[in-house]
Amino acid sequence: MKSLTSFALIFIAFTLLSFTGGKKEKENDTCKRDESAAAVKKEMVPFRFEKTTTTHIIFKHYDQVKTIAAPLFFDNKYKFIVNTEGLPKDIKVQVYDKPRGMRDGAKMIAESSEKQFSFELDEEYLSNRVYIDYVIPAIEETEDGILQKGCVVMGSGYENL
């Protein structure tokens, strides 16, 4: 009988341990995709709205850079609008004519930390790609360990003449 009791107690202890170990991380996801997309679309006028691209971002305890490459075609004017309202922290957006790792002699076309900013590229921009860097700062480690995440919505459009 004694051994049965011991078995029951060991089983309880084991079960307790296995279940407490599987707890999920809490998160704070501030992505407001639809609101951001609507704001981007509104600012696209008079360019023809083409599409939005959503990038999900998880803030870490170290700096990160995420690059988006957008294709451009000959003899077209383009407008890009970047909306970061769906992020829990501010990030910096930098626009280049060359990809990371090949930036010798590269030109920075625009830079901003605003919640929404836009830039245009005309026929004088002689490259078939544009590279948009999201420079994501590190966040401090907090005791509650809440995961900080959100999204950036980028809209693209072209002149329809």
Add this chain to the structure above:
Amino acid sequence: MKATITFSFIFLTVFIYSCSSDVKQTDSAESIEVQEESASISEDIPDESPSFILPSAFHVSSLLQRAGLEFEGIDCNSADNIALYNTKNSRLLNFGVYSADLFFCVLKDEKDLSKQYIKCLQQISEETGMGSIFNAESILERFEQNIENKDSVLSLILEVQERTDMHVERSNEEHTAMLIFCGAWLEGMHLGLNNFQQNKNLELGKRLFEQACLLENLIVGLSAYPDPDETTQSLLAEMERVFASIKETEAFQKGDYGLIETPLPESAMMKISSNLNSLRNQVTLNEDS
């Protein structure tokens, strides 16, 4: 002692019950988290390579049309072929093919063909779980009512494209968008290259070469396709073969970051055309490679 044992068993039973209901909660929480993580996994991996965004199929169609593509309805995919598509991936690919056909038809004011293609899109969207694209505000009905007004029809098909993009983004299915774009790109290239063969329009040739260079990005996207089936594997293999023939060209090898203003030699265009047409037939006729 008896009381201790009884207490232990009652506690154990209650505990196991409470844990089992916790398991259910954890399961559902896990499934949400996995779904969310699938969208952000690329952000989690330190990766120097940029994420390439695809142009819209409509933008590509209008660029080719502006370069002088003379549209021949007979070169489009037959609406009757829709009966051939019996896997999700072949349907998604041909959703792209029919989208491109629809864009060219609308741009060239081909009303009867436009009606056929928008119906094909609606059918495929229902068959692939994207029925909400058309259901919400009866796009088909509005399309038929406004068929005489090109501007209204253009707005409607752009709405279809936007709804498709939104559906894909909300359901975290970027790979779906990739497959749809592959189909649209293939059809645009097929129509353009057929036209180039007949008219030798130099401007169109340059724009087709510009589009052909997107193939590199499509291959990267398709290589990351989750759970590839026979259709996607064969598509990828064929695209790699076509891209190898593009890479051989002197114009591609020059490849700086400039815009393409170098026309391809006619022989190179013919080779690309022949390879792409066979791939396009494989997709639209649902043939094995």
